[in-house]
Amino acid sequence: MGWSITAGSVAGTAVRIHVTFLLLLVWIFGVNYFSGGLPAAWGALVFVVLLFLCVLLHEFGHIFTARAFGVSTPDVILLPIGGVSRLERIPEKPSEEFLVAIAGPAVNVASRSSSSCLPARNLGWTA
Secondary structure: OOOEEEEEEEOOEEEEEEHHHHHHHHHHHHHHHHHHOHHHHHHHHHHHHHHHHHHHHHHHHHHHHHHHOOOOOOEEEEEOOEEEEEOOOOOOOHHHHHHHHHHHHHHHHHHHHHHOOOOOOOOOOOO
16 A cells, blocks of 8 residues: 555564554644643553554454465555555455454454453553
8 A cells, every 4th residue: 555654574464554644643642742741642642552553463363364264465554544454365265254354353352351361550540
């Protein structure tokens, strides 16, 4: 996809970041800097980066499942609206296609389930 920068590669799949995603990060940092100062700006930026790390894990759920069925996965692109993993082709069998489709949300459920086992810490946040 045009307007994207390769940030690295994971297991042979290029991880690309679209320029608009970088603009989103700059905007989030700026808005929070002017409304709450430098600590708020860095806190918001770290939060968004961690959120998109979860998006990237979700996409790699699709990617690794597709590879299990012999489908090549050249890259994944992070956009402000989420991630897009590009598959060389759609799996031939509907059951394989279903498993590829559900693998991303399964990663979300697994990460949420495992994170609920971690001890809670008081971060000073209020609801």
